[in-house]
Amino acid sequence: MTSAKTELEGFVAEVVDRYGRDRRNLLQVLRTVQDQQGCVCDDAVQTVGQAIGVPAMNVRSVVEFYSFLHGTPRGQYDVLFSDNIVDRMLGKEGLMARLCERLGVEPGVPRADGRVTVDNTSCTGMPDQGPAILVNGLALTHLTPSRVDTIADLIERGVPLQKWPGIYCEVEDNVRRRDLLLGTPFIDGSGIRAVLAQGPDAVLDEMMTSGLRGLGGAGFKTAQKWALSRAAAGHEHFVVCNADEGEPGTFKDRVLLQGHANLLFEGMTVCARVIGARRGFLYLRGEYRYMLELLEHTLAQRRRAGLLGKGILGTEGFDFDIEIHLGAGAYICGEESALLESLAGKRGVPRKRPPFPVTHGHDNEPTVVNNVETFSAAAKIAANGGAWWAAKGTATSPGTKLLSVSGDCARPGVYEYPFGITIQEILDDCGASDTAAVQVAGPAGQLVPKRDFGRKIAYEDVATGGSFMIFNHTRDLLAVVRNFAAFFAHESCGFCTPCRVGTSLMRDLVEKVATGNGTQYDLEEMKHLGKIMKQASHCGLGLTAPNPVLGSLDKFPEIWTEKLKSKDFEPAFDLDGALSEARALTGRDDVHAHIA
Amino acid sequence: MPEKIKVATASLAGCFGCHMSLLDIDERILDLVQVVDFDRTPITDIKKVGPCDVGIIEGGVANAENVEVLREFRHHCKILVAMGACATNGGIPAMRNQFTLEECLRESYVEGMGIENPMVPNDAEIPLLLNKVRPLHEVVKVDYFLPGCPPSADAIWTFLTELIQGKPIAFPYTQIHYD
Amino acid sequence: MSDQQTITIDGREVPFTEGQTIMDAALAAEVYVPHLCHNPEFVPHGSCRLCVVKVNGRFQSACTAPAAAGQVIDNSSDEIMDMRRTLLQMLFVEGNHVCPACEKSGRCQLQALAYYTGMLSPHFTHFFPLRRIDASHPDVVLDFNRCILCELCVRASRDVDKKNVFGITGRGINAKLIVNAASGKLGDTGFSVEDKAFHVCPVGAILPKHKGFEVPIGERLYDQQPISVVGDVAAHDEENAHA
Numbered sequence A: 001m002t003s004a005k006t007e008l009e010g011f012v013a014e015v016v017d018r019y020g021r022d023r024r025n026l027l028q029v030l031r032t033v034q035d036q037q038g039c040v041c042d043d044a045v046q047t048v049g050q051a052i053g054v055p056a057m058n059v060r061s062v063v064e065f066y067s068f069l070h071g072t073p074r075g076q077y078d079v080l081f082s083d084n085i086v087d088r089m090l091g092k093e094g095l096m097a098r099l100c101e102r103l104g105v106e107p108g109v110p111r112a113d114g115r116v117t118v119d120n121t122s123c124t125g126m127p128d129q130g131p132a133i134l135v136n137g138l139a140l141t142h143l144t145p146s147r148v149d150t151i152a153d154l155i156e157r158g159v160p161l162q163k164w165p166g167i168y169c170e171v172e173d174n175v176r177r178r179d180l181l182l183g184t185p186f187i188d189g190s191g192i193r194a195v196l197a198q199g200p201d202a203v204l205d206e207m208m209t210s211g212l213r214g215l216g217g218a219g220f221k222t223a224q225k226w227a228l229s230r231a232a233a234g235h236e237h238f239v240v241c242n243a244d245e246g247e248p249g250t251f252k253d254r255v256l257l258q259g260h261a262n263l264l265f266e267g268m269t270v271c272a273r274v275i276g277a278r279r280g281f282l283y284l285r286g287e288y289r290y291m292l293e294l295l296e297h298t299l300a301q302r303r304r305a306g307l308l309g310k311g312i313l314g315t316e317g318f319d320f321d322i323e324i325h326l327g328a329g330a331y332i333c334g335e336e337s338a339l340l341e342s343l344a345g346k347r348g349v350p351r352k353r354p355p356f357p358v359t360h361g362h363d364n365e366p367t368v369v370n371n372v373e374t375f376s377a378a379a380k381i382a383a384n385g386g387a388w389w390a391a392k393g394t395a396t397s398p399g400t401k402l403l404s405v406s407g408d409c410a411r412p413g414v415y416e417y418p419f420g421i422t423i424q425e426i427l428d429d430c431g432a433s434d435t436a437a438v439q440v441a442g443p444a445g446q447l448v449p450k451r452d453f454g455r456k457i458a459y460e461d462v463a464t465g466g467s468f469m470i471f472n473h474t475r476d477l478l479a480v481v482r483n484f485a486a487f488f489a490h491e492s493c494g495f496c497t498p499c500r501v502g503t504s505l506m507r508d509l510v511e512k513v514a515t516g517n518g519t520q521y522d523l524e525e526m527k528h529l530g531k532i533m534k535q536a537s538h539c540g541l542g543l544t545a546p547n548p549v550l551g552s553l554d555k556f557p558e559i560w561t562e563k564l565k566s567k568d569f570e571p572a573f574d575l576d577g578a579l580s581e582a583r584a585l586t587g588r589d590d591v592h593a594h595i596a
Numbered sequence B: 001m002p003e004k005i006k007v008a009t010a011s012l013a014g015c016f017g018c019h020m021s022l023l024d025i026d027e028r029i030l031d032l033v034q035v036v037d038f039d040r041t042p043i044t045d046i047k048k049v050g051p052c053d054v055g056i057i058e059g060g061v062a063n064a065e066n067v068e069v070l071r072e073f074r075h076h077c078k079i080l081v082a083m084g085a086c087a088t089n090g091g092i093p094a095m096r097n098q099f100t101l102e103e104c105l106r107e108s109y110v111e112g113m114g115i116e117n118p119m120v121p122n123d124a125e126i127p128l129l130l131n132k133v134r135p136l137h138e139v140v141k142v143d144y145f146l147p148g149c150p151p152s153a154d155a156i157w158t159f160l161t162e163l164i165q166g167k168p169i170a171f172p173y174t175q176i177h178y179d
Numbered sequence C: 001m002s003d004q005q006t007i008t009i010d011g012r013e014v015p016f017t018e019g020q021t022i023m024d025a026a027l028a029a030e031v032y033v034p035h036l037c038h039n040p041e042f043v044p045h046g047s048c049r050l051c052v053v054k055v056n057g058r059f060q061s062a063c064t065a066p067a068a069a070g071q072v073i074d075n076s077s078d079e080i081m082d083m084r085r086t087l088l089q090m091l092f093v094e095g096n097h098v099c100p101a102c103e104k105s106g107r108c109q110l111q112a113l114a115y116y117t118g119m120l121s122p123h124f125t126h127f128f129p130l131r132r133i134d135a136s137h138p139d140v141v142l143d144f145n146r147c148i149l150c151e152l153c154v155r156a157s158r159d160v161d162k163k164n165v166f167g168i169t170g171r172g173i174n175a176k177l178i179v180n181a182a183s184g185k186l187g188d189t190g191f192s193v194e195d196k197a198f199h200v201c202p203v204g205a206i207l208p209k210h211k212g213f214e215v216p217i218g219e220r221l222y223d224q225q226p227i228s229v230v231g232d233v234a235a236h237d238e239e240n241a242h243a
């Protein structure tokens, strides 16, 4: 056996041990292996599989599911550009081309000397301070041409990331408007004290009174979720916080995690007390890796303060602790059942439902999965009472909502509003003028035209998990749709037919029309395809993936029709281009070697 | 007597099997010629397709000449029919899509068995190959598909008679097959 | 309990018992609900989406949706059939299906469903993916061109054979079948024609070597009768195996 192999085995054994030889930690193990080795090579796949007791094939299939894991080496510096439409509007494409040129690399291809890779990734959650990149998993913001040049230089000189100018890695909060959640005081422990003093039933009642609905977007009644999970029989109950925040244009959870983690952990602890959980998990998207130490630190502080761990606040039998699991670049892992699969160290493929996580969640035990914002609100509701929350908002959407505002406006950032705020009021506050359209709720949501700016942010009107991207009249809205269609094709988990195949077909049709090669026939094709995806998909991703196309065809037909050829049909591919290989191989370039 | 329907046919990247099947409608062809006039077909020796009611094409699109003929048909025919597996999904010729064009040409002209003068020809008379073999509907709009390798004579008969009578085409179960 | 609970499928009353899915109830009552990834011997999967029906106006996969009293189910409207045909067309263009050159032709469930739904062409633009054939196993050919990712072999090998020979890797349109061997070759796994996993593939992706085109055209499983009458190919393979 070669010494390299022995070394790898030793290292893997150590990592697997650190993660308790628990196959549910496979993803965490693989992340660690990749951090150290630069990739999870075939040998590592075999070694990890053996050490953790998972067939090597399944280890490989996990590696090949997540965008941030690689079977072959990337560059020593792995630079990923956030490819959200807003980053693009801020100049991402030019900057990426510039960096590639400086470094002499092709996007996605490691440089021959192994120094660097430059590639795209889905929205990294920084569009209020983009263009943003990840370098070896760490977030960098506010990219400019001169920063790009410096970065190229740092990479060429092999300067370790820790020695790069600190300002590059600064992530601002940009909180622009505060309300119940961000603007009222909170004493750490007050939520837990409330639940200890009043008892779980009373707190559940308060939650019920508050009318709090899931702030991740779907709007399921939180009290009901907790009550269902609490009532469900199981060996153990779990609390899981969804901090995957993958919907492009959303970054409000990042702000809560970075500046208000105590609130979130308190909410999880309150939930634990209500449902009787002893363990909780924070599923943190890989893009937010830079916060890991900070969050671990907050958890440690809370343990010291008696707010976490054994006998919380001196209460016999109230044991609860929280573990952080990192994602690895997969939007689908924000879908709660896919998240649970990922939490178990598997591919993030959404489960069949029913059963739902409230009865069969983590480890098939009753589990509450809530969004970061939801838990944070729950902590305050526990402390302040349900009426306090319900006093704001609308009858069916009580309380407030954090919005992640980005795009064409003077003051991008996080805005907290009572539900019921109109789109126009938000635009006025953030200094958006000349607005043509707003994409609410991310690519899965809707593109709202100017005539509808009087509509309200609320579950009963325009629902959102928080993404609010603004486009002014100079923007090419078709570029927005293209970006979203490509996003869904990239992020489809591949489990079910309509989404696996449909998102790619849709992306190609959108490209065809957007590049001026489409006809009315193609628009009809897109409508039909979108309809089928909405009928037949297994989970929310496929069900919403056609929204950007169907929505814009409905609300902004002109952006499509102006691109159309007047003919009734155009080939599916570039005919003359399809002769390129033959021309090259035969050396011909005569008239018959072309198709006009 | 109503005017006869004008029909043209062609074989692109196919094996003429579909055309053979068309002839297999046997004595029914006598009924057919009562109502149908054939324009360009491999059996009539008319070289250029003229204005037609129906164009029936066998075979997929493998080279520049196929594209040209197909477009002419589309231009001249009110109704265009893809006949057979190759026209419908590329069929057997599309199995070359598993290889790069370079691999295909090297195998045929350079490395294959019994080659005398190994080189990829660059004769302007030889139609250039497309990177991939494509079914018709990826190049032009196709109005009807007649699957099968080849479609059975019965299926062709059902299709033609119902088309001529202006009925919606409804194949009985046994007439739809892909092989 | 004497009064049996029922659901209504295409106007027909179908009894069910607690815990059954719509598919279970339909199969028991011999009401055909099209499917590819479902096989009653295995845990439902819900990935092919062919069995999606409209339950009280909502689209749900019959193989995973629990039957509940009073459900009114549309399993054959033009809308549902159009959806199924379109899903089949997606599967056809996703892989490389050259039926005339496939030994499974005539007893392939994908093809039979396409006939059943009246699919005359694959309609979409073909992906023509590059997929190599794995002929490393002495008795079996694995042709990835025809795999529709139903995961029946995955489930059979994992749950019945306890061998974990097959798995799915990649994501999105790049999802693909793999086998559990460092070489990636079927011949280097413990796979055998005795395995359950050898007998469950609904298409021509897992085929025996040294056999081919034994049944004349016209006499094959789905040549004369539609799949709604004939049923799944796996059920018939079992019959053949015991015959």
Ligand SMILES: Cc1cc2nc3c(=O)[nH]c(=O)nc-3n(C[C@H](O)[C@H](O)[C@H](O)COP(=O)(O)O)c2cc1C
Pocket (backbone or CB within 6 Å): A213, A214, A215, A216, A217, A218, A219, A220, A242, A243, A244, A245, A246, A247, A331, A332, A333, A334, A335, A336, A337, A369, A370, A371, A372, A374, A375, A539, A540, A541
């Ligand atoms: C494709 C997809 C992605 C999702 N991404 C997220 C996400 O990033 N964060 C989140 O909180 N919820 C996300 N959700 C919603 C979750 O499935 C789930 O509804 C939510 O975590 C429940 O928490 P809540 O009730 O507190 O909102 C996503 C759903 C889908 C279908």
Ligand code: SF4
Pocket (backbone or CB within 6 Å): A332, A349, A350, A491, A492, A493, A494, A495, A496, A497, A499, A500, A537, A538, A539, A540, A541, A542, A543
């Ligand atoms: S809809 Fe898309 S993301 Fe969801 S299960 Fe199907 S393939 Fe996966």
Ligand code: SF4
Pocket (backbone or CB within 6 Å): B178, C096, C097, C098, C099, C100, C102, C103, C104, C105, C106, C108, C109, C110, C111, C146, C203, C204, C205
């Ligand atoms: S697997 Fe079925 S559909 Fe695919 S080529 Fe074979 S017979 Fe045709």
Ligand code: SF4
Pocket (backbone or CB within 6 Å): C146, C147, C148, C149, C150, C151, C152, C153, C154, C166, C177, C200, C201, C202, C203, C205, C206
């Ligand atoms: S090989 Fe056959 S059984 Fe296995 S996943 Fe593919 S289609 Fe299904």
